[in-house]
Amino acid sequence: MRQLTTDHLTAEQREAAAGFLGGDGWGLGLSVGGGRYGWAGGLGTMWSTAPEQQTVVLLLTQRALWTWPPTLFEAFETAFQPS
Known part of the structure; x- marks a missing residue:
């Protein structure tokens, strides 16, 4: 690993x-x-893991990565912010 x-x-x-x-x-x-690892696929899949935070975020869409609205990226990143 x-x-x-x-x-x-x-x-x-x-x-x-x-x-x-x-x-x-x-x-x-x-x-x-940044303490995490993951993968972003150009056709709408994204996952990221932050072991220190015990956080895994998985996003599945049916939109090409370059057509995502900025708010979608922001929501994905918000999952890694401390509560």
């Missing part, structure tokens, strides 16, 4: 992917950073 959730990008690769990964790193098939 440690290898899966460890960032394997160099600083140069992370900088080149900043627009896509939002500054996060990349493990073995998923984004990692």
